[in-house]
Amino acid sequence: MTLRHLLDIESLKPAQLIELLDTAETLRELSERGSRKLPLLRGKTVVNLFFEASTRTRTTFELAASRLSADVVNLDVASSSASKGESLLDTMATLEAMHCDLFVVRHQASGAARFFAEHAAPHVSILNAGDGRNSHPTQALLDMLTIRQHKHDFSELKVLIVGDVLHSRVARSDFQALNLLRTGEVRVCGPMTLMPPNLTDFGISYFPKLSDAISDVDVVIMLRLQRERMKGAFLPSEREYFHYYGLTAELLKRAKPDCIVMHPGPMNRGVEIASDVADGPQSVIRAQVSNGLAVRMAVMAKVLGAQVPQVSSRQAAL
Amino acid sequence: MTLRHLLDIESLKPAQLIELLDTAETLRELSERGSRKLPLLRGKTVVNLFFEASTRTRTTFELAASRLSADVVNLDVASSSASKGESLLDTMATLEAMHCDLFVVRHQASGAARFFAEHAAPHVSILNAGDGRNSHPTQALLDMLTIRQHKHDFSELKVLIVGDVLHSRVARSDFQALNLLRTGEVRVCGPMTLMPPNLTDFGISYFPKLSDAISDVDVVIMLRLQRERMKGAFLPSEREYFHYYGLTAELLKRAKPDCIVMHPGPMNRGVEIASDVADGPQSVIRAQVSNGLAVRMAVMAKVLGAQVPQVSSRQAAL
């Protein structure tokens, strides 16, 4: 399998998605065994091209690149030449001419990563770190990896996503990934005003009440409530949101006993999730973060053509 | 000796403090002999978690970590997820889950470093880079290292600290370190309104006049005047401050002839110290900076369990 860019989930074949998960698993195991620094991308340069500030996400990509021994350049585009009137494509072309190999792009506009990919020089790869409401493929990959570590057969799973599905690129990418992996049932729950119109076309069922939605599920993914949406009159108050759509220990009891709880972070405790659930035994939120690092390393290695060593069952390869 | 965190000076045993100074001395010598880059922390990740902006201090920690071959991530917390409503502990837990090993924490609140240490994952160390008025342990260590390089027996030394002692975490940590090393006499001088109430409990003598205080001392440490304190009506003006508490060549003559002059930096020339004294033969202010790098490397190596090579008297070990 070759993969030049990672722009979204829908362009992946199931085998590609699974190979990325396998590679991430290998890298995670190598790291657990103490191989924190791998020489796979030595001499390569990764540019974090963030048009939308996100220290948290940028840090994950920065760490992923460093662990693979790449050089990393962080470009806060708001303060760069972009504001001096240079076009986005000229900024990219300039960095390409300095032999940068991979651009990790985050942008508030849907389609931005694809736009860069269409205009990238032949030696350059683009990795979408979130574009508008469109896609956030590495988040979906880390979510799938986390589910796979806890559950075995996707076809028998009931997965529930709760919150502002309409504006969520995480939800959108998760739907596509769950679909590629032939997940048994996908449900959503949240205010009707925050649901996309065509859910049923994708075989997703909508539940207005969380107590119904969560019944008997294997996985529940809580979306982050963007506080700025509150002002848009979609929602009465954070307190009321929690009352209707916040995940509590009481509600979680209605899911399967081994149901796992996920959240892309950063969490609003007491808004979309109760603290005791976030820190409870069914929460895999910390594991998601570790998997996020492994997934980003895997994607970087893959698109830049690095050979990831195999881990034998007995010993670390490096 | 094992040391998981460095939170303050008062929790150290004298032997621990001396071992840190010895390690710093070794690292300084290795550096002088040309071993600028040591592989001791290769594969480790150091996070600079600065809640209080300080480019100068951050740069020292960044350089210390780089010289030991660690990966470094700088997190300006004001602009990060902390402002998106994520709790401090969630921010730390997220970075822990990405296999970060050491958090260098600077915070405006006293006790912040201890708070992080109490909640840190088992594999994580905390290094206090200054918390409120409480502690600044690496500054105290570098001060002690600098004194030890110039003076031999602490029990025979008279040390004077001048300035805003009340608000100074540097003074507080220096007192504790000087105490651990059984310093002969510790004096303070400065406006009465900027002195803590219980000095005599610690065997520290207060002198209202600098000309008296400096008489016959071996070491004088000038504190930085925080200009923002001026507005608090503690002090009439910078000019008057210099008149009463600024260190001049004339005043320095009243100290021992080999008295050394120290300052934690950044200096306000003409406010707490005259330029000719700052640049004069008795000033060891530049040496303090070099020692600061060595001390930070020593602490990082120690808390992360790295084995620092011994320097034989004839050859560099690396």
Next chain:
Amino acid sequence: MTLRHLLDIESLKPAQLIELLDTAETLRELSERGSRKLPLLRGKTVVNLFFEASTRTRTTFELAASRLSADVVNLDVASSSASKGESLLDTMATLEAMHCDLFVVRHQASGAARFFAEHAAPHVSILNAGDGRNSHPTQALLDMLTIRQHKHDFSELKVLIVGDVLHSRVARSDFQALNLLRTGEVRVCGPMTLMPPNLTDFGISYFPKLSDAISDVDVVIMLRLQRERMKGAFLPSEREYFHYYGLTAELLKRAKPDCIVMHPGPMNRGVEIASDVADGPQSVIRAQVSNGLAVRMAVMAKVLGAQVPQVSSRQAAL
């Protein structure tokens, strides 16, 4: 040849300039052959001391240092101790005491780099990354390297520089470099109000009309129009500027058929240069960027005394 600092072009001897170009060419070839990461500056620390924000330029220096395996510290001086009242020289002295080896200085004041060089510690080198209207030596070196790659004998060349020559440190450094290389003819064109008074002293001829100026030239260098100058009433509007001094395909036909088009970037498309010319076959603007990286690596290696490997005609040395 030894070179401790690079402050401007006028202090260079022709042989020094040529040696720098040769070294840059070698480094460029090594990079083309896949040697992206060279160990030449391992253990050295490069500080980007930028008093004038320029992400683009800073990134080039950062990449150049990383490719040579140096540690890099970026110091945004506006937010550092400089604003706490510390003097510039104290800031530099502090970094010197931390064993930093090379300061890349950008400053809005002409002469700033020389000022730092005059006060630098003996082990420290200064590299001017642009000071006021005075000098931008690495830009001139990359321009000369780019010309040399396309044209052979400088003594037979006609070179035209178009735009705000008066305020341009790029133009000033290019004049000096072209002079050192005994360029056949140097012309300038632009609004009379944006021309320095003593052009003829340097043997440079002024043409008020671009259609005359460009006639029969081998090289045309378009300067960036600083939009902030517009407000200074020098120029009526961007549209009118383009009408009189913008480079179009039509005008370019008046130059030699193999005339190359250069621009220091970032470009204002449609202001000083038409898009089709910027992207056209005669544009070498991307090559300039690649050469800029090579030139900065060459200068860093030279001033820090690193031995750059020779490239044999058949194989990469590293």
